[in-house]
Amino acid sequence: MKKTILRQLIVLPLLTAVMAMLYACGAASGISRATDGATANKPFSATYVLQQGASAVIAPAAAPGIAGGATAPTVKLERVNDSRCRVGAVCVWAGYISYSFTLTKPDGTTSNFVLSDSMPDGKTSVTQDGLTFTLAGVEPQAVPAKNEPAPDYRVSLRVSNSRPSDPTPRPS
Template sequence: MNKLLFAIAAACVFTGCTAAPTKEPPMQHKRNQTVALLPQTSTTLAPDTVLRFERVDDSRCPPDVVCITAGKIVYHFTLIFPVGVEPFTLEPAEPTYISVQRPDLVIALATTPPPPRPTNAPPAPPSAVRLTISQPATESP
């Protein structure tokens, strides 16, 4: 009886080890997708491409202060590839980025930044940024 159980268990283990793993479809099969990321989180865009949301720098003028400059909000990201990393930023004035290492990969802000907070307000909890991940349209032959 023990030999039979061992044989069944071994068959299950060996069959499971030889089965082909399922993979996320590569980016080229996903024309457009929207992702939401919190600071210090990542998402896999393709088997060899990860997008990491690093941080937000917000120097915008609070509503209860008179400022010399309006300031701006800048979102910092890193694309991670097997051959290296590609840091980039997005902001409302420049909301789109085309990857240098993967020119078919276009990342754009799909979120409206929250309004600046008054100086006496407690810090806001981290908020997610929404991005549209797409490829430029290609002409068919």
């Protein structure tokens, strides 16, 4: 009986210590997996309101960077091109409004895209580098009068990550 009690006093704490170490190793590997590109696989959607010349950091799309830091792409509203016929003016055509953006990737390279809901062959949504940019709205929507200065537009841009295509064929 003394042997059984002595065995329980030694084996039970030793077993508890081994279980704690295994749990800690499993939790640590789970943490490293969560920081290694989890944002690339996890769906997200965020809306940013930009004025001309302003930029926004797309934080949900951050990728692991050098020395463990995260780097995220940025999007900038470069220019608003409003060629719509002003109120009180006589025009040959109605015109359109478009929005020019620059996407700066974490490695510093840039790409440009234009969104418009009224421009001929214009698109309200575009996908670049796994991110989908969708025109969500603009303020003010009203066309200014012919003698008024151009308004300070605020463009709402919805950014989401596009789902990668599933290479696995699905049964019909």
